[in-house]
Protein backbone atom coordinates (compact mmCIF):
# COMPACT_ATOMS: atom_id res chain seq x y z
CA UNK A 1 0.00 0.00 0.00
CA UNK A 2 2.97 2.30 -0.52
CA UNK A 3 1.84 5.89 -1.31
CA UNK A 4 -1.81 4.90 -1.11
CA UNK A 5 -4.33 7.25 0.47
CA UNK A 6 -8.05 7.76 0.64
CA UNK A 7 -9.02 9.80 -2.42
CA UNK A 8 -11.19 12.68 -1.22
CA UNK A 9 -12.99 13.87 -4.35
CA UNK A 10 -14.70 17.23 -4.10
CA UNK A 11 -14.69 18.51 -7.70
CA UNK A 12 -17.70 16.88 -9.30
CA UNK A 13 -16.59 17.91 -12.77
CA UNK A 14 -13.11 16.34 -12.55
CA UNK A 15 -12.66 13.08 -14.42
CA UNK A 16 -11.86 10.19 -12.11
CA UNK A 17 -9.20 8.70 -14.35
CA UNK A 18 -7.19 11.94 -14.09
CA UNK A 19 -7.33 11.82 -10.27
CA UNK A 20 -6.30 8.24 -9.55
CA UNK A 21 -3.91 5.72 -11.00
CA UNK A 22 -6.40 3.61 -13.00
CA UNK A 23 -4.89 0.64 -14.85
CA UNK A 24 -6.81 0.67 -18.14
CA UNK A 25 -6.04 -2.96 -18.99
CA UNK A 26 -7.63 -4.47 -15.86
CA UNK A 27 -11.16 -5.64 -15.21
CA UNK A 28 -12.60 -2.83 -13.09
CA UNK A 29 -15.39 -3.09 -10.53
CA UNK A 30 -16.94 -0.33 -8.42
CA UNK A 31 -18.60 -0.93 -5.02
CA UNK A 32 -20.76 2.20 -4.76
CA UNK A 33 -21.94 3.07 -1.24
CA UNK A 34 -19.48 0.49 0.04
CA UNK A 35 -19.92 1.31 3.74
CA UNK A 36 -17.22 -0.30 5.89
CA UNK A 37 -16.48 -2.35 2.83
CA UNK A 38 -16.05 -6.03 3.77
CA UNK A 39 -17.41 -6.89 0.33
CA UNK A 40 -14.81 -4.69 -1.41
CA UNK A 41 -11.97 -6.20 0.61
CA UNK A 42 -13.07 -9.78 -0.13
CA UNK A 43 -13.47 -8.98 -3.82
CA UNK A 44 -10.00 -7.41 -4.03
CA UNK A 45 -8.42 -10.34 -2.19
CA UNK A 46 -10.15 -12.95 -4.34
CA UNK A 47 -9.26 -11.26 -7.64
CA UNK A 48 -5.85 -9.55 -7.28
CA UNK A 49 -5.72 -9.22 -11.09
CA UNK A 50 -8.78 -6.95 -11.05
CA UNK A 51 -8.99 -3.27 -10.06
CA UNK A 52 -11.52 -2.57 -7.30
CA UNK A 53 -12.91 0.91 -6.66
CA UNK A 54 -14.79 1.47 -3.40
CA UNK A 55 -16.79 4.65 -2.88
CA UNK A 56 -18.72 6.11 0.03
CA UNK A 57 -19.74 9.56 1.21
CA UNK A 58 -18.86 8.87 4.86
CA UNK A 59 -15.19 9.42 5.59
CA UNK A 60 -15.27 7.23 8.74
CA UNK A 61 -16.43 4.24 6.68
CA UNK A 62 -13.79 4.96 4.03
CA UNK A 63 -11.15 4.99 6.78
CA UNK A 64 -12.25 1.63 8.17
CA UNK A 65 -12.09 0.08 4.71
CA UNK A 66 -8.77 1.72 3.87
CA UNK A 67 -7.15 0.48 7.09
CA UNK A 68 -8.45 -3.05 6.56
CA UNK A 69 -7.12 -3.04 2.99
CA UNK A 70 -3.76 -1.84 4.35
CA UNK A 71 -3.66 -4.65 6.92
CA UNK A 72 -4.48 -7.18 4.20
CA UNK A 73 -1.75 -5.78 1.93
CA UNK A 74 -4.24 -5.07 -0.86
CA UNK A 75 -2.68 -3.24 -3.83
CA UNK A 76 -5.42 -3.53 -6.45
CA UNK A 77 -7.87 -1.09 -4.91
CA UNK A 78 -8.64 2.62 -4.50
CA UNK A 79 -10.94 4.05 -1.83
CA UNK A 80 -12.93 7.12 -2.88
CA UNK A 81 -14.71 9.50 -0.54
CA UNK A 82 -17.23 10.92 -2.97
CA UNK A 83 -20.90 11.62 -3.54
CA UNK A 84 -22.33 8.74 -5.57
CA UNK A 85 -24.35 10.84 -8.02
CA UNK A 86 -21.37 13.05 -8.77
CA UNK A 87 -19.21 10.01 -9.38
CA UNK A 88 -21.46 8.18 -11.79
CA UNK A 89 -23.22 11.25 -13.19
CA UNK A 90 -20.18 13.34 -14.16
CA UNK A 91 -16.83 11.94 -13.08
CA UNK A 92 -16.70 8.66 -14.97
CA UNK A 93 -16.19 8.28 -18.70
CA UNK A 94 -18.49 6.21 -20.91
CA UNK A 95 -17.72 2.46 -21.03
CA UNK A 96 -15.47 2.57 -17.92
CA UNK A 97 -16.63 -0.32 -15.74
CA UNK A 98 -16.94 -4.07 -16.04
CA UNK A 99 -19.18 -4.34 -12.99
CA UNK A 100 -20.94 -1.87 -10.72
CA UNK A 101 -22.26 -3.00 -7.32
CA UNK A 102 -24.94 -1.08 -5.43
CA UNK A 103 -25.55 -3.30 -2.44
CA UNK A 104 -28.08 -2.67 0.31
CA UNK A 105 -28.33 1.08 -0.38
CA UNK A 106 -30.35 3.20 2.05
CA UNK A 107 -34.02 2.60 1.05
CA UNK A 108 -35.36 5.97 2.28
CA UNK A 109 -38.83 4.48 2.90
CA UNK A 110 -40.69 7.72 3.66
CA UNK A 111 -42.28 9.45 0.65
CA UNK A 112 -40.87 12.84 1.60
CA UNK A 113 -37.32 11.36 1.54
CA UNK A 114 -37.71 9.32 -1.64
CA UNK A 115 -35.69 11.84 -3.68
CA UNK A 116 -32.63 10.62 -1.73
CA UNK A 117 -32.82 7.11 -3.19
CA UNK A 118 -29.80 6.38 -5.33
CA UNK A 119 -31.71 4.25 -7.82
CA UNK A 120 -33.97 6.58 -9.80
CA UNK A 121 -34.77 7.00 -13.49
CA UNK A 122 -31.95 9.48 -14.14
CA UNK A 123 -29.34 7.18 -12.60
CA UNK A 124 -30.38 4.22 -14.77
CA UNK A 125 -29.12 6.11 -17.84
CA UNK A 126 -25.80 6.93 -16.18
CA UNK A 127 -25.32 3.34 -15.05
CA UNK A 128 -25.80 2.27 -18.66
CA UNK A 129 -23.39 4.96 -19.87
CA UNK A 130 -20.48 4.08 -17.57
CA UNK A 131 -20.68 0.30 -18.03
CA UNK A 132 -18.70 -1.35 -20.81
CA UNK A 133 -20.78 -3.25 -23.38
CA UNK A 134 -21.68 -6.52 -21.68
CA UNK A 135 -20.90 -4.94 -18.29
CA UNK A 136 -22.94 -5.81 -15.19
CA UNK A 137 -24.96 -3.72 -12.79
CA UNK A 138 -25.38 -5.68 -9.54
CA UNK A 139 -28.16 -4.43 -7.27
CA UNK A 140 -29.17 -5.91 -3.92
CA UNK A 141 -31.69 -4.92 -1.28
CA UNK A 142 -33.72 -6.44 1.54
CA UNK A 143 -36.32 -3.69 1.20
CA UNK A 144 -39.34 -4.95 -0.79
CA UNK A 145 -40.67 -1.53 -1.91
CA UNK A 146 -37.20 -0.45 -3.07
CA UNK A 147 -36.80 -3.76 -4.92
CA UNK A 148 -40.11 -3.17 -6.72
CA UNK A 149 -39.23 0.42 -7.60
CA UNK A 150 -35.73 -0.40 -8.86
CA UNK A 151 -36.67 -3.50 -10.88
CA UNK A 152 -39.61 -1.64 -12.47
CA UNK A 153 -37.34 1.25 -13.45
CA UNK A 154 -34.87 -1.11 -15.10
CA UNK A 155 -37.61 -3.06 -16.88
CA UNK A 156 -39.12 0.17 -18.19
CA UNK A 157 -35.76 1.50 -19.39
CA UNK A 158 -35.45 -1.59 -21.60
CA UNK A 159 -31.70 -1.16 -22.17
CA UNK A 160 -30.51 -4.07 -19.99
CA UNK A 161 -31.03 -7.81 -19.92
CA UNK A 162 -30.97 -9.90 -16.73
CA UNK A 163 -28.42 -12.67 -16.15
CA UNK A 164 -27.85 -13.56 -12.52
CA UNK A 165 -25.19 -16.10 -13.49
CA UNK A 166 -22.89 -13.08 -13.88
CA UNK A 167 -22.79 -12.99 -10.05
CA UNK A 168 -21.75 -16.65 -9.66
CA UNK A 169 -18.14 -15.71 -8.86
CA UNK A 170 -19.18 -13.64 -5.82
CA UNK A 171 -22.41 -15.15 -4.59
CA UNK A 172 -20.76 -16.32 -1.35
CA UNK A 173 -19.43 -12.82 -0.49
CA UNK A 174 -21.85 -10.88 1.69
CA UNK A 175 -21.73 -7.20 2.58
CA UNK A 176 -21.78 -6.00 6.18
CA UNK A 177 -25.44 -5.01 5.83
CA UNK A 178 -26.44 -8.25 4.13
CA UNK A 179 -24.94 -10.19 7.06
CA UNK A 180 -26.87 -7.96 9.44
CA UNK A 181 -30.19 -8.44 7.61
CA UNK A 182 -29.67 -12.20 7.35
CA UNK A 183 -29.01 -12.39 11.11
CA UNK A 184 -32.40 -10.70 11.57
CA UNK A 185 -34.02 -13.30 9.29
CA UNK A 186 -34.40 -10.91 6.33
CA UNK A 187 -33.65 -12.11 2.82
CA UNK A 188 -31.58 -9.89 0.52
CA UNK A 189 -32.55 -10.01 -3.18
CA UNK A 190 -29.82 -9.75 -5.83
CA UNK A 191 -30.09 -9.06 -9.54
CA UNK A 192 -27.55 -8.66 -12.36
CA UNK A 193 -28.43 -6.30 -15.22
CA UNK A 194 -26.32 -6.61 -18.33
CA UNK A 195 -25.69 -3.67 -20.65
CA UNK A 196 -27.18 -5.14 -23.77
CA UNK A 197 -26.59 -2.43 -26.34
Ligand SMILES: C[S@@+](CC[C@H](N)C(=O)[O-])C[C@H]1O[C@@H](n2cnc3c(N)ncnc32)[C@H](O)[C@@H]1O
Pocket residue numbers: 032033034035036037055056057058061082083084085102103104105106175176177178
Ligand atom coordinates in the same frame (compact mmCIF):
# COMPACT_ATOMS: atom_id res chain seq x y z
C1 LIG B 1 -26.95 0.92 4.12
S1 LIG B 1 -25.28 1.26 3.83
C2 LIG B 1 -24.73 -0.17 2.88
C3 LIG B 1 -23.23 -0.33 2.89
C4 LIG B 1 -22.70 -1.55 2.14
N1 LIG B 1 -23.00 -1.49 0.73
C5 LIG B 1 -23.25 -2.81 2.75
O1 LIG B 1 -24.13 -3.43 2.13
O2 LIG B 1 -22.79 -3.16 3.84
C6 LIG B 1 -25.35 2.53 2.59
C7 LIG B 1 -24.04 3.23 2.38
O3 LIG B 1 -24.20 4.16 1.31
C8 LIG B 1 -23.53 5.35 1.66
N2 LIG B 1 -24.17 6.45 0.96
C9 LIG B 1 -25.42 6.92 1.16
N3 LIG B 1 -25.67 7.94 0.33
C10 LIG B 1 -24.54 8.11 -0.41
C11 LIG B 1 -24.18 9.01 -1.43
N4 LIG B 1 -25.04 9.94 -1.85
N5 LIG B 1 -22.95 8.91 -1.98
C12 LIG B 1 -22.09 7.96 -1.55
N6 LIG B 1 -22.38 7.08 -0.58
C13 LIG B 1 -23.59 7.15 -0.01
C14 LIG B 1 -23.67 5.46 3.16
O4 LIG B 1 -22.69 6.30 3.71
C15 LIG B 1 -23.57 4.02 3.59
O5 LIG B 1 -22.24 3.66 3.90
